Amino acid sequence: MKQLIQNLKTGETVLENVPAPQVRRGQVLIQTRRSLVSLGTERMLVEFGRASLLDKARQQPERVKQVLEKVQSDGLWPTLETVLRKLDQPLPLGYCNVGKVIALGEGVTDLRIGDRVVSNGPHAEVVCIPRNLVAPVPEAVSDDEAAFTIVGAIGLQGIRLLNPTLNETIVVIGLGLIGLLTAQLLRLNGCRVIGVDIDELKCQLAAQQGCTVLNSATENDIVNVVLALTNGVGADGVVITASAKTDKLISQAARMSRQQGRIVLIGSVGLNLNRDEFYQKELSFRVSCSYGPGRYDDAYEQRGQDYPLAYVRWTENRNFQTILHFLEKGQLDVKPLITEQIPLADYRRIYDDIKSTHRIASLLTYADEISVSSLLPLNRYRIETGHGTMGIIGAGNFTSSVLLPALTSAGATLKTIASSGGLNATRLAKKYGIAQSSTDYRLILDDPDIDICMITTRHDSHARLTIEALQAGKHVFVEKPLAIYAHELRSIIDAQQVSGRMVMVGFNRRFSPFVQKMKALLTAPELPMNVVVTINAGSIPSNSWVHDRAIGGGRILGEVSHFIDLITYLTGSPVRRVCMNAMGPLPTETSDSASLLVQYENGSTGVINYFSNGSKIYPKERVEVYALERTLVLDNFRTLTGYGFKRFSSLSGRQDKGHAEQAKQLVKRMRTGGDAPIPFADSINATQTTLGALQSLRENRWIDVAGIGMGPEKSPI
Template sequence: MKQLIQNLQNGQTILEEVPAPQVKRGAVLIHTRRSLVSLGTERMLVEFGKANLIEKARQQPERVKMVLDKIKSDGLMPTLEAVFNKLGQPLPLGYCNVGEIIAVGEGVTDLRVGNRVASNGSHAEIVCVPRHLVAKVPDNVTDDEAAFTVIGSIGLQGVRLLNPTLGETVVVIGLGLIGLLTAELLRLNGCRVIGVDLDEQKLKIAASKGIIPCNPRLGDDPVKFVESYTHGIGADGVIITASAKTDEIISQAARMSRKRGRIVLVGVIGLQLSRAEFYEKELTFQVSCSYGPGRYDDDYEQKGVDYPLPFVRWTENRNFQTLLQLLESGQLDVKPLITEVIPLENYATIYGDMSKGGTIASLLAYPEKPSLSRTVRYNDTVFEAKKGVVGIIGAGNFTKMTLLPALKGGAGPSNIKYIASANGLSGTALAQKHGIALSTTDYREMLADDEVDLVLITTRHHQHARLTIEALQAGKHVFVEKPLAIFEDELNELLTIKTSVAPAASVTVGFNRRFSPHAQKMKSLLGNAPMNVIATMNAGFIPASSWVHDRAVGGGRILGEACHFIDLITFLTGSRVTAVCMNAMGTNPTETTDSASILLRYENGSTGVINYFSNGNKAYSKERVEVYSQERTLVLDNFRTLEGYGFKGFSKLKTTQDKGHKAQFQALMERIQSGGAPLIPFDEIVNTTQASFAALRSLKEGRWVEC
């Protein structure tokens, strides 16, 4: 299928061939008929892409500090690689979609195949959209009209936050598409509306809808205009839908408001507020968030947990429904706003020069019969079975920034036949960049391919065990990024399959630290004597809303990240964990805590301490390991510097940061192609996983737990 994407490195807008998505649980699959181009939002993305690095930094100064902190902790080159990888990630365009449902996911009971719906799907021939971001289109509303549903909801949410009453005077600053829709919605609320804009054409459209026009370009002073119109009282409310960098707009909004007036920001402007302007009038100011309550809430949008109507009357989905009801009744008329309807393949007519004037709303029209293929071939590389042919499931940050760069020095991209991603776009971008033959949204195609003998799994954590089981059942060797499993029953099922169905297939987990040259040097220096190991992870803060904290998805950071250091200590001691005790910060810590200390007891008498903290400063080293044994000490700092005390012939090893990823993948490919013992003994992988579970149980029960 075809999809419009934006290249943030050079600003190019591309119509890309990507695999069609599969329908997910709680979602529907939609064949797009129309999508609306949001000229304001999409123009900003195009202009950002076309800007050079310095201009990009000026536009996002808050990210510059993040980059500087990363340089301090990780070094210049890894940071630059991360920045360019981020900019190289294609961005899907569009969020105003209308089409016909062609598949319904499990759990969706109120929509059917054949229903016509509006959604926040992108500019793509096929989109998969969660149920709460989809609304059924009434029969008498055309596709062209329904395409305004989502963008209209942005204006509607601003109106709801302003809470206008009958007869109030409200000013809308910025009469782009959202501004015109907002002004018309205010008119439907019984308000007298003044529209401020520099474009005479937009003001004429506004005037035709009963909106009072004000054009500063023709000499109108917006503040004096409003004061004159309201007989010196001022506006009851101001909704700002403009997009500009100046602080003058917020100042004008304050000065034109009456005492105790309300200001709502829907657009993007400079926000250097004058305290005096707000203080003297006791003004209220609020920023509106997109389509309404539920936006950016994974429980609502992705998991389908609705907000109870008596307590949250207007969610984003109910806002969608309201817009469609207004279109159905004819109270909201969007037809005069449609400037052009362009076939998808002629997208450059719109995106070639987005700064041109005279355009209000541009619509893209889609082919009647799109390609439904879930796999797209990007080169004609010939593969040979049982020669280390690789399939990758997952095209996120780890694959993009770690796995594929590491494979360049080991397996080489020519060995990779497939890459699978849920939406098809991220996998396609990586396939093209790294010469991977096939991009797919159906990973089962690679499992059924006899040429593929190694599957690399880099998805979110809750899928690791299930995908490993499926790959083993298909007779494949498996590499799975940590953790192996996030629940004990998953691990038990995996062990059963590994033993009974695929005893000859290897399972490797991404415990890369043991393959670092620093860890290898430590192992060679220490020997087999009992030792005390202290590992400290200055992990950094991750917002509570992140999926990694979700016990059912990420498993929490102890399961998902601290396991790295359980494995590293196991490697250094040459022994297995027999008991675990974990203590965490706070009066009532949960399983997903990310500030904890773990004590490990080993079979050979060694001990380990893992301090996993998220409350440290980013400028300090992220990882530090200390080993004490036989009156000798090793100190490893951030996998860049290893210092030894008391060792004959060794005092220091210094490298660029090397956490062992490249060495692990190179060794893995050699084993797959040439044979040999498992890269990491499987019983050690299982023991590390069990120790992670024991840590959580210890926290809950307040005692040592045996493994």
């Protein structure tokens, strides 16, 4: 299928061939019939992509600060590589989609195949959208009209925040598409509307809707005109739907408002507020968030947990329904706003001239019949079996920024990459010369040419995919964590024992040249040692999927296993017992500031401090080893310092956490045979330890890790 994307690195807008998405639980698969180009939002993205790197930095000063902090922590080159990789990620364009349902995910029971629906899907021939972001289209509403639903909901949410009453005077600053729709909706609400814009065409359209219009390009003093139109009282409310970098519009809104007036920002303007302008009138100011309550809440959008109507009357989906109701009854007239209808294949007619002011609403039209496949062959490919051919499931940031560069440098043979959406997989396949991309990971499992399955998906799928791959006769490389529940670990062990295939977890730290040097210097690993690891992890938003126990498992479970394995490698011993304490009066399993005490079989001890509340400037990882009156200190995998060693004082270089060497050893082992680069027993023990740490937090005691995930009888592993 075809999808429109924006390349933020090159500035190019491309109609890309990508595999069609697969329908998933709680989601709706839709074949697109129309999509609306949101000229304001998409123009900003296109112009940002076309800007130079310096101009991009100027437009996002808050990002520049983050980059500078990362330079201080990780060094210049790793930071620069991260920035360029981020810009290289494709950005799907569009969020106003109309189409027909062609498949329903498990749990979706209130829609039927063939239903016409609207969604916030991108400009693509097929989209897969969570049910709460999909609304059925009434029969009386055409596809062209329905395409305005999502942008209409954006204006409607701003109005709900403004809370206007009958006959109030509301000023709408900015009469682009959202502004014109907002003005109409305010008129439906019984308000007197004053529209302000610099474009005469938009002013004329607003006047035709019954608004009083002011052209700020020709009117010298907009504020005094509004005051005159309201008998000196001022506007009851102001809705700003314009886009501007200056603070002028927010100042004008304040000065034209009445005492205790309300201002709502839907657009994007400078927000250097003048305190006196707001203080003297006791003005209220709110920023509207997209379509309404539920936006950016994974529980609502991705997991389908609706808000109770009695407590949240207008969610984003109910806002969609409201706009569709107005369209059905003829109360909202969007037809005069349609500037053009362009076939998807001719998208350049819009995007090459996206700065044009003569457009209000551009519609992309789609063919009735399209070629839908979950597999996209990208080049000719001849496979010779037994050469360690790889298939990758997952095309997220780690795959893009770390795994694929390392595998490519190691000379890996890559055949297929699969991702749920298909776009990232296709981009990475083209970039790294992978033969085909897909949205169906089973094509990897069913392919006899593929020897090893690489799993880099979200944490809750690791165990399931590992088991499926083993049952399909594949070797497995899986990113940590191996499992997020003990029963999953038991099932993995059983599947591995039956298949006899390798399972390797991506514990890359042990492959770092700095760690290799530490191992060589610790010439008597059978003697106990003390190892202290401090991870300055940094905070991530509380609503991130990583914190969800059932999806991400929490950061301790998801990341600390790296450092358990590192200490295991240095000490040459498995973990025996673990105890964990987390910050806060009532810490939970997903707490991300904690300390672990770890006892090893050979008497070594480990202390792992994983903190999310430290400075971003401070280095992220520090490893200290104390043994035989000698000390080693590894600072952020950039500098290793030795104390008490006769022939070693320090080693420094570019940050290297071992990903490249891990890839080399994995590729070599897959081609030549031999033991796994990381013993399966080590991976099981590390996973048991993190699961035991969570149990320790729950039960407030030391936990013996050997029996975790073993069931009634302990496994010999």
